[in-house]
Amino acid sequence: MSAAHALYPTVQLAATEGASEHRPLIITLFAAFVVATLVITVWAGRQTRSASDFYAGGRQFTGFQNGLAVSGDYMSAASFLGIAGAIALFGYDGFLYSIGFLVAWLVALLLVAEPLRNSGRYTMGDV
Structure with a gap:
């Protein structure tokens, strides 16, 4: 023993x-x-009175508030724990996963979020 x-x-x-x-x-x-x-x-x-209020907060949020919301949604605790675990298990290769995660976040912001907001729709299914 x-x-x-x-x-x-x-x-x-x-x-x-x-x-x-x-x-x-x-x-x-x-x-x-x-x-x-x-x-x-x-x-x-x-x-909440309308679909705009429900999905987009009545479009009353500032850019900073919206940035905090997107960051909190995308960069959750599970994501950080997963990246820390990948680095612990795979070393430098795990660190490269975190770079890919950051690039994917930027792609989501620039290629999806901005055009979706400018279209006046609320979800990708509406587009």
């Missing part, structure tokens, strides 16, 4: 004891996040 297997029950017990101590705080913070999300959703839903 290796040393890692001998320590496994101790490590698991230590993690369980620490987690149970903070469990009420964790549940409270999670519930607050869920409630805040629902409140924002209901508030935004009441202000």
Whole structure:
């Protein structure tokens, strides 16, 4: 039996004891996040009157706000974790995947997003 297997029950017990101590705080913070999300959703839903409001925010967003939205959508945590994993597994070749990811993002912005917005449509299916 290796040393890692001998320590496994101790490590698991230590993690369980620490987690149970903070469990009420964790549940409270999670519930607050869920409630805040629902409140924002209901508030935004009441202000939506047309398809333009729903799909494009009534075209009221500034370029900076829209850039943040696109960046948050495209460069999600899963993307960053995937790139970090690719770099960890494949080294420099994994880094090249991240360059491809960045180039694809620019292609999506320049070749799809701008013409779609200028066409007055909301989705690629509408075009």
